[in-house]
Amino acid sequence: MYNEKVMDHFMNPRNVGEIENADGVGQVGNVKCGDIMKMYLKIEDGVIVDVKFKTFGCGSAIATSSIATEMIKGKTVEEAVKLTNKAVVEALEGLPAQKVHCSVLAEQAVKAALYDYAQKNNITIKGLEDFKPVEDVHEHHDEDDEDEE
Amino acid sequence: MYNEKVMDHFMNPRNVGEIENADGVGQVGNVKCGDIMKMYLKIEDGVIVDVKFKTFGCGSAIATSSIATEMIKGKTVEEAVKLTNKAVVEALEGLPAQKVHCSVLAEQAVKAALYDYAQKNNITIKGLEDFKPVEDVHEHHDEDDEDEE
Amino acid sequence: MNRKVYLDYSATTPMKKEVLEEMMPYFSEKFGNASSIHSFGREAKKALDIARDKIAKAIGADFKEIFFTSGGSEADNWAIKGVAFANRDKGNHIITSKIEHHAVLHVCEYLEKHGFEVTYLDVDEYGVVDLEQLKNSITDKTILISIMFVNNEIGTIQPIKEIAKIAKERGVYFHTDAVQALGNVPIDVNDLGVDLMNFSAHKIYGPKGVGALYIRKGVKIHPHIHGGAQERKKRAGTENIPGIVGFAKAVELAVENLDSHIEHVRKLRDRLIDGVLKNIDYVRLNGHPENRHPGNANFCFEFIEGESLLLSLDMVGIAGSSGSACTSGSLDPSHVLMAIGLSHEIAHGSLRLTVGDFTTEEDIDYTIQQLVKIVDRLRQMSPLYEK
Amino acid sequence: MNRKVYLDYSATTPMKKEVLEEMMPYFSEKFGNASSIHSFGREAKKALDIARDKIAKAIGADFKEIFFTSGGSEADNWAIKGVAFANRDKGNHIITSKIEHHAVLHVCEYLEKHGFEVTYLDVDEYGVVDLEQLKNSITDKTILISIMFVNNEIGTIQPIKEIAKIAKERGVYFHTDAVQALGNVPIDVNDLGVDLMNFSAHKIYGPKGVGALYIRKGVKIHPHIHGGAQERKKRAGTENIPGIVGFAKAVELAVENLDSHIEHVRKLRDRLIDGVLKNIDYVRLNGHPENRHPGNANFCFEFIEGESLLLSLDMVGIAGSSGSACTSGSLDPSHVLMAIGLSHEIAHGSLRLTVGDFTTEEDIDYTIQQLVKIVDRLRQMSPLYEK
Ligand SMILES: Cc1ncc(COP(=O)(O)O)c(C=O)c1O
Ligand SMILES: Cc1ncc(COP(=O)(O)O)c(C=O)c1O
Ligand code: FES
Ligand code: FES
Structure with missing residues (x-):
């Protein structure tokens, strides 16, 4: 179901944990849907010097959180905000079709944390002007549903 | 499907053939249904001294004709007219449910031949006063048909 | 046997x-x-x-x-x-x-x-x-x-x-x-x-x-x-x-194996058809002469009825069918044979023999030989048959 | 492994x-x-x-x-x-x-x-x-x-x-x-x-x-x-x-073998349930305490999600299920767990382990031991869990 890279990030997730007094904290997803991702950023001079996450969710949610932290660590805020779920999926060398949405959660978590950082520091980050995390990223139906009866 | 006795009468039918100048000839069944039984009787002093048959039909039709000839040979006309399909089935030690009607054909063939004898000799045989052979003995539906839809 | x-x-x-x-x-x-x-x-x-x-x-x-x-x-x-x-x-x-x-x-x-x-x-x-x-x-x-x-x-x-x-x-x-x-x-x-x-x-x-x-x-x-x-x-x-x-x-x-399968069964099937048509009178091959299933032969033998034919074949070890297997519970003649215009009496005498990958020439020859005997025997018993 | x-x-x-x-x-x-x-x-x-x-x-x-x-x-x-x-x-x-x-x-x-x-x-x-x-x-x-x-x-x-x-x-x-x-x-x-x-x-x-x-x-x-x-x-x-x-x-x-089967699976199943309840906190046994399938154990582990639990178990060779196999294509929590009144977040952390004729005591003990570790590990990762 998942490829080796995904399983590696799932079994050995990078950057799990919390950052005390983080400069930006973002949480997305909701318990009802069975996934919550929480992202902590330490930002110095516009550069993400540290990042940690905690995730309640499926294997893909954990793997995408893990790789997303790796992808933004050391990057500038401007670079990090450009992280797309597509890039996350590519970095993981693919996800099953019904699990692609989990990568959206990771993208959203990063953005939410950056937005929190922007709010706290009273700045605006290009691309995050009117950020609002999506509540439920799941498509609760699949491709074939429409022709079911 | 058929028991040994039936198979024996089917494979080695007794009294197959025709009787020239028979005293009574009866034919029942019809080609449409796939069975015709023709029975020839030689009767002397009210006793069936010889009997032959020809049958176009299923295995059970052939076996019942065969055993029916055995059962009436040497019998008086009065005894022969009492031959029932039930007796034929019993003599054969049973027939599959959907094949019981074939024995009716055998009974009818005997009766038809006796009736012909009576007609030719201007006599009436008790039990055959208003004989009329059934045209089609098959039930073309089975027990479960009614609750099909 | x-x-x-x-x-x-x-x-x-x-x-x-x-x-x-x-x-x-x-x-x-x-x-x-x-x-x-x-x-x-x-x-x-x-x-x-x-x-x-x-x-x-x-x-x-x-x-x-x-x-x-x-x-x-x-x-x-x-x-x-x-x-x-x-x-x-x-x-x-x-x-x-x-x-x-x-x-x-x-x-x-x-x-x-x-x-x-x-x-x-x-x-x-x-x-x-x-x-x-x-x-x-x-x-x-x-x-x-x-x-x-x-x-x-x-x-x-x-x-x-x-x-x-x-x-x-x-x-x-x-x-x-x-x-x-x-x-x-x-x-x-x-x-x-x-x-x-x-x-x-x-x-x-x-x-x-x-x-x-x-x-x-x-x-x-x-x-x-x-x-x-x-x-x-x-x-x-x-x-x-x-x-x-x-x-x-x-x-x-x-x-x-499509080609070799077709070749194998067609050859045997044709041998069967030829043998039957050559050695038995009053027989009809049903279905299309060329455009047909390579292993299928379907005959009607006049004056005899399918079940007794099948039973007789079975007694000598030959497994055939009259029409499709699923209709053998029924006593009506095949709807397919009726549709191609056969009369009831002829349709009742049908026999389907279908050849497959494990069939041999000897099987075919044995079948022809037995069929000749059986058809004759049943016809001798049939009130419809006049030599 | x-x-x-x-x-x-x-x-x-x-x-x-x-x-x-x-x-x-x-x-x-x-x-x-x-x-x-x-x-x-x-x-x-x-x-x-x-x-x-x-x-x-x-x-x-x-x-x-x-x-x-x-x-x-x-x-x-x-x-x-x-x-x-x-x-x-x-x-x-x-x-x-x-x-x-x-x-x-x-x-x-x-x-x-x-x-x-x-x-x-x-x-x-x-x-x-x-x-x-x-x-x-x-x-x-x-x-x-x-x-x-x-x-x-x-x-x-x-x-x-x-x-x-x-x-x-x-x-x-x-x-x-x-x-x-x-x-x-x-x-x-x-x-x-x-x-x-x-x-x-x-x-x-x-x-x-x-x-x-x-x-x-x-x-x-x-x-x-x-x-x-x-x-x-x-x-x-x-x-x-x-x-x-x-x-x-x-x-x-x-x-x-109904009786011996029931005895065998029930014994192992009970050993599993006891082991899990004794060694893991914040866990709930779903279903009827007595009137239940003799081989069935169904748990909810709070603060963690079922799929990651299953995957982790799979990595150590243990095959379990979250709800029924047929729903694993779906991402919604089990309709059964919702019907017995569980909240979404708890229902998401469900695990069904079903014992059968080929299950051994060692299997059960190994499973308990692995489950303890896995649940702890996933909880350490969970934003919902506070020690
Ligand atoms: C043409 C055709 N259609 C359908 C079927 C039914 O197939 P099955 O027996 O697998 O249900 C058969 C064979 O019985 C067949 O010959
Ligand atoms: C209660 C129940 N009903 C029906 C089914 C469906 O059975 P099957 O998989 O043989 O179609 C299952 C199992 O999947 C089941 O557990
Ligand atoms: S994040 Fe919901 S299924 Fe993966
Ligand atoms: S006589 Fe018609 S099926 Fe036997």
């Missing part, structure tokens, strides 16, 4: 050794449920995917267009009921032929009781459907045409490509029952242009209880069994992995 | 050696079509009759009341659609429960789109249906009650006998899905008083792709697959003889 000659390959076939070998690991070792996410489940899912892919490739279809069923009959039911009910808003008219398998005909009769109208096309003396009648039967209420590829009794092959063309021109779905075609004629769903096509594994040396329905992408059809998400939510039920794996292997073998 | 521990016996089971042995002759030697009248066919028919008889006897039914299908899902579909449409003139109301298998629920939803009304009964915190609500739901339009015998997720056993009594008093047909019950609880159709009951072979160490529907004599039901005359004209299709023979053997073994 010890000799056994099986000449009923159109009723069912023995499973090939290679098929069983392919299935064996999936009974007790790789036994997982293909819907489970653990390693046992993934192993099963992988086998399922590979099987589906093999079958898709074998008929030129896409992986997603193959749906597994429990056999040919279920697939016929699904194709016809599924399309009928899903397209009820577009019309209520279905066209089929008089010589379809009962799994098609009885579904059509069922639909007639549920507001559908069905046209049963005539066939000519060889069992070929009348394309003009087909064209003239299509109305703006017609939603489905269902015509079988190869007839199971008389072996006649229908002009599927032409029918598909007519259906397409008129915007009508076209289903063909290819249960007897698979492994006996080349099949490519795109070349043929069909929308739905069904198969059964046990007719091609595969396992009983497995079949498939090809559904062209975009065809509007209702799911058949509601429940779990199997078969893209269209046909619920834990997948029969060993059966499906065996089916795929059987299809693979059938496609790989 | 080489150790493999299969704890998903409710999803499917490996076939037992004895079952395969029983099936083997029917693949390539005794391969006839049971509808054929020749010796090959009669041999198949005989095997079919014996199998039907064994299964009938095992549940106290009559030979003629057993109908073979391709599995549990097909039988559920047939039972419910077949009775619904055949009794449409008497009423259009069906009663079922909120915790049925999808093969029942999705059929009911389908029927709702076709003019039927369905009442979905609530269950209590243990998953037991509310008999008062059942009684109050019956109207003069009610034609069918369908309540499962043993739940596939949480293992709860329903008061089938009482439900049957209520149904009978009110003149309503009663169907029970006994797929998880067969082989795990004693079953006698007359003692229970049910009208329809269905089974699946692959849940009891038999082959996949075979099941049966018990239909009490006199029950009005439509045929399910139209076509040949098989299964008393109610379910067409060449019979899967090897599968059916294997199914019968599996049933025979299940009934013969």
